[in-house]
Amino acid sequence: MTAGLALHVNGRATTVPEVPADERLLDTLRWRLGLKGTKEGCRTGDCGACTVLVDGASVLSCLTLAHDVAGGHVTTVEDGDDPDLARVRATFARAGALQCGYCTPGFVVALAGLLKERGRDAPADELLDGLQGNLCRCTGYAAIVRAVRGLAREAP
Amino acid sequence: MTAAVRPDAAAKLTGSAPYGTDLDLPGMRWGALVLAPVAHGTIRAVDLAPARARPGVTAVGAADLPALFPGAQGDAERPLFPTSTVAYRNQPIAAVAAPSLAAARAAARAVRLTIDPLPAVGDLEAIFPAWPGSDAGASPHVAAHVRARHGDLEAAFRGAEHVVGETYRTASVHQVALEPHACVAEWTDGSFRVRTSTQSPFGVREDAASILGIPEASIVVDGTWVGGGFGGKGASLLEPYAMALARASGRPVRLALGYEEEFLLGRTTLPAVVRLETAVTGGRIVGRRVRLLLDVGSSLPGRDFATGYSIGFLLGPYAAPAFEVEGYAVRTHKPPFGPHRAPFAPQCAFVVESHLDHVARAAGLDSEAFRAAHLWTAGATTPLGQTVGAFGLPALLERARATAVAWRAAAPAGHGVGVAVGFWSTSTGAGGEAKLRLGPRELTIVEGEREIGSGSVLVGLRAAAARVTGVPADRIRIEYADTARAPFDSGVFGSRTTATLGRAVEEAWGTLAATVVERLGRPGPLSVAVEHDELVVAAGGARRPVRALLADGEAASGGLEATGRHFGKGGAIDDGRVVDGAFYPYTDFTGSAHAAEVAVDGETGSVRVVRYAAFQDVGAVVDRGTAEAQVEGAVVMGLGQALTEEALWSDDARLENAGLLDYRIPTLGEAPPIEVELVEGYAGAGPFGAKGLGEPPIIPVPAAVALAVRAATGAHATELPLTPERVARALKLL
Numbered sequence: 001m002t003a004g005l006a007l008h009v010n011g012r013a014t015t016v017p018e019v020p021a022d023e024r025l026l027d028t029l030r031w032r033l034g035l036k037g038t039k040e041g042c043r044t045g046d047c048g049a050c051t052v053l054v055d056g057a058s059v060l061s062c063l064t065l066a067h068d069v070a071g072g073h074v075t076t077v078e079d080g081d082d083p084d085l086a087r088v089r090a091t092f093a094r095a096g097a098l099q100c101g102y103c104t105p106g107f108v109v110a111l112a113g114l115l116k117e118r119g120r121d122a123p124a125d126e127l128l129d130g131l132q133g134n135l136c137r138c139t140g141y142a143a144i145v146r147a148v149r150g151l152a153r154e155a156p
Numbered sequence: 157m158t159a160a161v162r163p164d165a166a167a168k169l170t171g172s173a174p175y176g177t178d179l180d181l182p183g184m185r186w187g188a189l190v191l192a193p194v195a196h197g198t199i200r201a202v203d204l205a206p207a208r209a210r211p212g213v214t215a216v217g218a219a220d221l222p223a224l225f226p227g228a229q230g231d232a233e234r235p236l237f238p239t240s241t242v243a244y245r246n247q248p249i250a251a252v253a254a255p256s257l258a259a260a261r262a263a264a265r266a267v268r269l270t271i272d273p274l275p276a277v278g279d280l281e282a283i284f285p286a287w288p289g290s291d292a293g294a295s296p297h298v299a300a301h302v303r304a305r306h307g308d309l310e311a312a313f314r315g316a317e318h319v320v321g322e323t324y325r326t327a328s329v330h331q332v333a334l335e336p337h338a339c340v341a342e343w344t345d346g347s348f349r350v351r352t353s354t355q356s357p358f359g360v361r362e363d364a365a366s367i368l369g370i371p372e373a374s375i376v377v378d379g380t381w382v383g384g385g386f387g388g389k390g391a392s393l394l395e396p397y398a399m400a401l402a403r404a405s406g407r408p409v410r411l412a413l414g415y416e417e418e419f420l421l422g423r424t425t426l427p428a429v430v431r432l433e434t435a436v437t438g439g440r441i442v443g444r445r446v447r448l449l450l451d452v453g454s455s456l457p458g459r460d461f462a463t464g465y466s467i468g469f470l471l472g473p474y475a476a477p478a479f480e481v482e483g484y485a486v487r488t489h490k491p492p493f494g495p496h497r498a499p500f501a502p503q504c505a506f507v508v509e510s511h512l513d514h515v516a517r518a519a520g521l522d523s524e525a526f527r528a529a530h531l532w533t534a535g536a537t538t539p540l541g542q543t544v545g546a547f548g549l550p551a552l553l554e555r556a557r558a559t560a561v562a563w564r565a566a567a568p569a570g571h572g573v574g575v576a577v578g579f580w581s582t583s584t585g586a587g588g589e590a591k592l593r594l595g596p597r598e599l600t601i602v603e604g605e606r607e608i609g610s611g612s613v614l615v616g617l618r619a620a621a622a623r624v625t626g627v628p629a630d631r632i633r634i635e636y637a638d639t640a641r642a643p644f645d646s647g648v649f650g651s652r653t654t655a656t657l658g659r660a661v662e663e664a665w666g667t668l669a670a671t672v673v674e675r676l677g678r679p680g681p682l683s684v685a686v687e688h689d690e691l692v693v694a695a696g697g698a699r700r701p702v703r704a705l706l707a708d709g710e711a712a713s714g715g716l717e718a719t720g721r722h723f724g725k726g727g728a729i730d731d732g733r734v735v736d737g738a739f740y741p742y743t744d745f746t747g748s749a750h751a752a753e754v755a756v757d758g759e760t761g762s763v764r765v766v767r768y769a770a771f772q773d774v775g776a777v778v779d780r781g782t783a784e785a786q787v788e789g790a791v792v793m794g795l796g797q798a799l800t801e802e803a804l805w806s807d808d809a810r811l812e813n814a815g816l817l818d819y820r821i822p823t824l825g826e827a828p829p830i831e832v833e834l835v836e837g838y839a840g841a842g843p844f845g846a847k848g849l850g851e852p853p854i855i856p857v858p859a860a861v862a863l864a865v866r867a868a869t870g871a872h873a874t875e876l877p878l879t880p881e882r883v884a885r886a887l888k889l890l
Contacts, residue, residue: 135334
């Protein structure tokens with residue numbers, strides 16, 4: 001069973017034809033819309049690599065049915081206009097908070113979502129607590145923690 | 157930290173970096189593997205017809221290979237698909253390709269396998285219940301045997317004041333790179349083109365050629381960005397299957413593992429049992445006996461490297477006047493053994509450090525002083541008879557001990573501080589080549605392998621080349637090339653990449669510089685500067701832009717080229733001490749000394765690492781930011797091995813926790829603050845004395861944590877990982 005899906009992706013109204021009822025948002029983004037910045041890791045909701053924002057809130061796109069976000073606004077790591085994403089990218093770059101980079105889109109999007117949810121002045125410890133669902137195997141999280149603590153230095 | 161932004165940061169932060177899992181070619185088919193449902197069994201029939209009856213499905217089994225690869229002589233010992241016997245559960249028996257992943261998986265499920273199950277061996281101790289009391293040598297399960305000895309061991313033990321014997325068990329651990337294995341293979345005009353997420357494009361080419369029985373010249377491997385390797389992407393895994401499917405379907409075929417399959421099919425460190433006996437007289441070790449049973453899964457007999465290499469680490473960086481080591485590589489019905497960041501060395505350090513700590517306590521000695529007193533120093537002789545080179549470890553251990561003293565003074569009740577060491581060697585023996593191209597505006601390094609995240613290629617190699625050549629790092633570009641165009645290199649593993657390729661760059665630059673100086677016409681040391689966006693070279697008072705020195709052909713191809721190579725040599729080991737099997741000499745001696753402070757919950761046995769300090773012998777710092785990041789990342793990966801990570805195998809070789817929920821790696825909240833100190837001045841095998849850094853900092857971690865737990869509670873752990881249950885048992889809470 002398939003149906004057309006209308007949604008906004010990174011600020012653009014988008015219509016995707018013939019999306020199966022059981023398709024996950026991760027696959028719609030990656031394989032129908034070509035937005036491969038959102039990474040496929042575990043597909044079981046344990047690693048956070050596939051995190052995207054739906055109406056500004058973090059969701060695991062591997063556990064979200066595409067049709068469940070119909071009409072919604074989806075933000076992925078590719079969004080070049082989102083000011084929170086820009087701020088997060090800047091602090092990650094400055095702190096060297098990435099190595100292989102596979103978890104990076106998930107961290108970047110999840111942190112941007114936390115800034116939207118908790119406010120741009122949210123305490124770093126609160127933001128770090130909100131990133132516990134994102135796994136990184138390379139950095140030991142040390143540089144990611146520095147990036148979050150360095151957020152205040154990045155212009156909003 | 158004021159380090160420059162990594163050159164790959166922008167692509168990775170905007171999602172534009174294409175990894176193996178992102179591969180998508182026009183007309184591509186999706187592949188899936190048909191996996192053996194039993195760990196051991198006799199294959200009676202493989203019926204692909206139900207899969208082939210589905211629309212757009214191509215299916216390949218063992219019977220199809222002769223027609224697909226006429227005249228090919230594949231490696232009989234490791235066939236693409238087994239024809240008679242299943243060697244391990246989830247061994248690929250056939251492969252299918254279909255227009256979608258869902259269709260491919262459905263087709264794989266439709267394949268009818270008739271396999272008569274045979275008894276499977278999952279537990280190496282079940283094979284040798286009386287070991288080490290009885291010899292394991294005659295068993296058909298033994299894939300390799302190594303033994304070395306020196307000195308009068310019997311006399312040392314007979315007359316010793318203290319003899320301490322213990323048995324340790326270490327766990328099977330998985331690499332858990334976040335990106336699963338993924339590749340796409342194409343067959344066009346009689347040759348294969350394979351795009352794959354790999355630590356070693358040349359290794360994949362060699363492996364695939366050997367498995368399929370076709371010439372290496374008919375395969376071109378092109379790496380993609382790599383979402384973590386840690387040893388798991390060092391050899392071919394999926395590529396030959398994708399190639400067979402591409403050959404059969406005439407289309408590009410993508411093959412990727414789901415994350416559960418990543419655990420089930422991945423090749424990694426398997427369980428081990430170690431028996432140690434140590435004799436002490438007058439506060440000195442007089443004799444050591446170490447025996448190892450190492451599970452190598454369904455690795456091929458005679459091809460096991462792990463045992464002979466690992467057993468050196470079971471002696472630790474410690475002197476012993478008399479010793480004997482013996483190791484058996486034991487075949488079980490698990491997947492073949494594979495490398496995992498510093499393969500088996502963290503487990504060895506846990507065993508050695510915990511045991512020597514136990515020995516010191518039994519002899520009434522201070523554990524750290526006892527270990528420090530026996531540590532190798534430069535110029536000393538290793539148990540296997542190799543002369544120790546420049547070695548920072550004795551000095552590093554003193555730094556770690558000083559840190560521990562300060563932490564202990566401030567530690568509250570329930571906390572404990574442990575200190576442990578480890579050693580490693582830069583694997584420059586796995587050789588490589590570097591091609592340099594000096595152009596008008598930049599120096600290019602042509603490279604076959606891709607950055608895997610550590611920074612060893614995009615940051616380390618560039619920084620090393622800048623130091624060697626004098627060309628500013630921002631004027632050095634890494635040009636990725638496929639195996640048809642790139643100079644040979646072994647791959648990104650063994651903490652070798654920056655060191656080996658840096659030495660190859662030295663050689664290539666020697667050739668280039670000689671040519672440039674000759675063209676400048678005045679002898680003298682060459683210097684390079686940037687002026688008006690151009691590279692300008694000078695020697696002996698002559699000074700010209702590079703552009704002006706290039707012949708027409710060179711200008712057309714982008715610059716003056718030269719290739720250098722480096723195949724490092726280890727020192728000599730004393731063959732007189734080797735009784736059986738292959739042992740491996742070290743190219744250099746890299747030390748790590750760590751201090752860990754833990755808090756242990758006295759009711760549950762739960763361990764929290766409060767803070768951590770890592771002192772790392774680096775020879776020379778190549779790039780400080782990425783070097784420190786390697787240490788931080790390795791420490792936390794090691795904390796997983798110390799506390800939570802354990803692949804659980806059933807008695808019949810079934811992996812029972814194939815997923816990230818049940819195989820727990822450290823999370824952000826569990827990572828402690830880490831102090832990193834890079835210690836220079838003890839030269840290693842790389843350019844300007846740099847030592848490899850990817851693996852060494854993981855080695856002491858489980859040991860440091862175990863000793864901290866012992867300091868906090870008195871609990872003496874002889875098994876990894878230190879789960880709450882194990883700690884509670886050691887504390888007699890359970």
